[in-house]
Amino acid sequence: MKKFASVMIAGALTVSGLAGCSTGNTSNSQSTSKNGVTTIEFWAAPNPTQQVYWQEVAEEFTKENPKIKIKVSPMKESPTSEASIQSAIAGKSAPTMSENINRGFAAQLAESKALVPLDSLDGWDEVKKARHMENTMKGWEFSDGHQYVLPIYSNAMLFGWRLDILKELGYNEPPKTYSEMLDVAKKLKEKFPDKYVWAKADLVDPTAWKRWFDFFMLYDAASDGNKFIEGSKFTGDDKAGVKVLSFVDNLRKEKALMTRQAKDPFETGLGIFTDIGPWTISYWKDKFPKMKFNDTYTLATPPVPDGMDTKNVKTFADTKGLVIYASATKDQQKAAMKFIKWVYSNPKNDEKWLEKTNLPPARDDLTTNETFKDFFDKNPALQPYAAAVPNAIPPMDNAKYNDLQTIIGREAFNPVVKGEKSPDKAWKDMKKAFEGALN
Amino acid sequence: MGHKGQGRLGWLFASPYLIYAVVFFAIPLIWSLFLSFTDWNLIAPTFHFKGFDNYIEALKSPGVHAAFFVTFKFMFLFVPMVIASSIIVALIIHGLPKFKGLFLIGFFLPYLASGVVSSLIVKGILSYNSPINEVLRNSFGIDINWLGSPFAALFVVALIIAWKFTGYYALILTSGFESIGKEVYEAALIDGVTPWQRFWKITFPLLYPALFTVLILAIGVTFGIFTEVYQLTGGGPDYATNTWQMEIFTKAFTNLEAGYASAVAIIASIVTFVSIFIIRKLLELWGKRNGWV
Numbered sequence: 001m002k003k004f005a006s007v008m009i010a011g012a013l014t015v016s017g018l019a020g021c022s023t024g025n026t027s028n029s030q031s032t033s034k035n036g037v038t039t040i041e042f043w044a045a046p047n048p049t050q051q052v053y054w055q056e057v058a059e060e061f062t063k064e065n066p067k068i069k070i071k072v073s074p075m076k077e078s079p080t081s082e083a084s085i086q087s088a089i090a091g092k093s094a095p096t097m098s099e100n101i102n103r104g105f106a107a108q109l110a111e112s113k114a115l116v117p118l119d120s121l122d123g124w125d126e127v128k129k130a131r132h133m134e135n136t137m138k139g140w141e142f143s144d145g146h147q148y149v150l151p152i153y154s155n156a157m158l159f160g161w162r163l164d165i166l167k168e169l170g171y172n173e174p175p176k177t178y179s180e181m182l183d184v185a186k187k188l189k190e191k192f193p194d195k196y197v198w199a200k201a202d203l204v205d206p207t208a209w210k211r212w213f214d215f216f217m218l219y220d221a222a223s224d225g226n227k228f229i230e231g232s233k234f235t236g237d238d239k240a241g242v243k244v245l246s247f248v249d250n251l252r253k254e255k256a257l258m259t260r261q262a263k264d265p266f267e268t269g270l271g272i273f274t275d276i277g278p279w280t281i282s283y284w285k286d287k288f289p290k291m292k293f294n295d296t297y298t299l300a301t302p303p304v305p306d307g308m309d310t311k312n313v314k315t316f317a318d319t320k321g322l323v324i325y326a327s328a329t330k331d332q333q334k335a336a337m338k339f340i341k342w343v344y345s346n347p348k349n350d351e352k353w354l355e356k357t358n359l360p361p362a363r364d365d366l367t368t369n370e371t372f373k374d375f376f377d378k379n380p381a382l383q384p385y386a387a388a389v390p391n392a393i394p395p396m397d398n399a400k401y402n403d404l405q406t407i408i409g410r411e412a413f414n415p416v417v418k419g420e421k422s423p424d425k426a427w428k429d430m431k432k433a434f435e436g437a438l439n
Numbered sequence: 440m441g442h443k444g445q446g447r448l449g450w451l452f453a454s455p456y457l458i459y460a461v462v463f464f465a466i467p468l469i470w471s472l473f474l475s476f477t478d479w480n481l482i483a484p485t486f487h488f489k490g491f492d493n494y495i496e497a498l499k500s501p502g503v504h505a506a507f508f509v510t511f512k513f514m515f516l517f518v519p520m521v522i523a524s525s526i527i528v529a530l531i532i533h534g535l536p537k538f539k540g541l542f543l544i545g546f547f548l549p550y551l552a553s554g555v556v557s558s559l560i561v562k563g564i565l566s567y568n569s570p571i572n573e574v575l576r577n578s579f580g581i582d583i584n585w586l587g588s589p590f591a592a593l594f595v596v597a598l599i600i601a602w603k604f605t606g607y608y609a610l611i612l613t614s615g616f617e618s619i620g621k622e623v624y625e626a627a628l629i630d631g632v633t634p635w636q637r638f639w640k641i642t643f644p645l646l647y648p649a650l651f652t653v654l655i656l657a658i659g660v661t662f663g664i665f666t667e668v669y670q671l672t673g674g675g676p677d678y679a680t681n682t683w684q685m686e687i688f689t690k691a692f693t694n695l696e697a698g699y700a701s702a703v704a705i706i707a708s709i710v711t712f713v714s715i716f717i718i719r720k721l722l723e724l725w726g727k728r729n730g731w732v
Contacts, residue, residue, distance in 0.1 A: 079669070083692035090481035108695050112483035199567075204587070207673050208693070261586050262567035270568055402694045 038068050038335040040328070041095035043075040043085075045320070050099070053356045057349060061342050068335045075100055089114050089327065096328040097336045099152055100320050103140065103394045104401030106149045109323070110142060111399040116324040117146035121337045131344040132365040135390065140321075142397045143231035150340060151321035151362035152353070156388030157217050158315065160276035162269055163298040165195070174300040176310040178247045181273075181303045185256035188272065197256035199271025203248075203417045204259040206409035208402040212395060213275040215413045216316040218244045220393045221302035225314035229396045229404060234434045238427065243305045245416045245423035252419055259417060267291060277318055278385045282358045293381035301388060317392030319362060347371040360385050400437055407433045475701035486698070493702035503703060505678035506686045507710065509593070513682070514661040516597040521657050522650070524605045529612035543613060546606030554603070554666030561599055562586070562671055586672055589679030596667050596680055604660065608653045615649025616642075647731040651722055658718055662711040683707035 044054040051074050058070035075098060076084040082105050088094045094114070101109070109115045118124050127150065128134050142148055161174040169188060175181040185197045202210040219228070223240035251257050258271060266274040267288045276299065284291040291297055301313035324336045343349050350361040351371050358379070360366055366386045367376075376383050398404060412430035415421040421429065475493055479486030497503045532542050549557070564571060565585040575581040586592050619642065627637055643650075665684035668674055674681035674689070687707065691700030726732040 079688065080692060086480075086482060086692060086695060108480075109482070112480055112695075114482045201587070205673060205675060207675075258567070259587065260567040260584055261562060261565065263563055263569060265568070268568060400694075 043098035045100035153359035156392035199258035199265035208405035525608035558670035
């Protein structure tokens, strides 16, 4: 009897111990097509406004389509959203679909056959047409000719200028070319030696994604949107690249760059120029009410090399989108596409998105569609973002984008900012390092 | 019940932990070892065996070289820092007439604090335009690039982690102090020993077992630093704070190179095991030579 009791206790302990390790995830096969209802898991970006949006849209959709149930949950961000997706795929608990996927990460997933090519699903062409995103989608074609991501928003990144300080220096609008900007730098240091043009610690940080918001913004403008990497080939514009690095080097020589960690350098006026995304506008509304558009600050496209056209300047697009995972069942994939089609066939859903998140929907007709007119009239600071959407270049679609962008930082951009390499040498070193990484 | 029966019962009661150890230590270790010979990224349907290529690549990598040296540099900064501060805290608490437990809890709290939160607070305190830096710059002409210069960045990380662990180690050392009998000190007092002699000849040797534990724990910590460097420096500047964990994380979860990251993890675990083993042996030798153990 004693022995039996011991066995039972030990068994119970073991089972309860192992049960505690369960993640609580149910497999896809269990949650799909039960009683004719297809359940799909949707991971929304870990951002309350985006979660609320998807929750509401999913509920409305299910009212009209009771045979499809959408379970919206926030994407885990520990340690990063990419890592949680990777772990989920490896652990066979990936959702049916998710948002918040950038093009580079999508390329990694696509190369690992973890994503469904959206253009292989019925209804894809209708989505593109109904949402007026045919032009936008052209830049999203992957090197294998497929479309894996439906971009939800496209943040054409802009540079913010402290208009109040520019005015004190005698300028009524931001400079547009490199030499104009260097003039501003000279005048700034003469009048305010303790201020800088660009105060940003990230300029010397080789972390891959940081290049989107310095190097690529300037490079896309200087090269008129050159693709930089196509497939597994470096197709960068040498002249434009060296010009960008020389420009940064000249700013350094003018002591106009500040690369130390600083708290809110632009908001405090320590720096007068910085990259700004549309999300910042609503953040400022709450945290920095003194930051007023066309008064304290203004927005501009990136400066370009002298002699270049200053209209329709290209810039980097911080853009993320929806994907459908290959681990989902055929029924789930079909249901997910039906949901996508339902959401994007009605511009009101994009209007709702815009109102909730302030992130410009990735569509060609953003500035011309009457649906969005009211919103942009009420939010003038977001108008320049909408206007720049057609000139916004998405990130590279190479699966090694992390390595490649780290190389840009480590070999070229960071050392030039620190004055450790000449622009020519930095560009050559970067290209040489690419040869190893791209093979 | 005979010996055989008792033995079986022992195994049975130990089985939950054994199963736990197999599931969470042995299987992942074998899995990681397997992965380290492949180019698999965990999600692709196919992978290739690469033999020792990942190991060769890792041994040549500047990130791995940095992780190796950063760990030891960090050890030389962190261990003396945390041992000194925890001895001081333990001495203060040991000398308190009342509420020792309450003060110990106070010092222990940083250990429970989130590394993310403390790192973000430190980031704010050390930013270029923070009040502390403004005062240093404007009043004393001192301008330190705390997180941007290699030594300062490592020093800051060591300081935060020392702050975090001081209370925990002080707890162990306080119990060490408490275990030293008063009569030993009374006898020493009669013999006329100076306070300095009292510390080196009585307190330190009797505290050695607790100190030994704390030293080994602190050395172990140096091989597992991640949150603070991830939040504060990202491993920079120029790999100056690139720890083993940082390197493994970057390769596995940023670059999706799980095979290569596994090879780095295996190398890291060998380095950790060998280092701790050698240090432990040296400490034991030191203790034995002085008759402390």
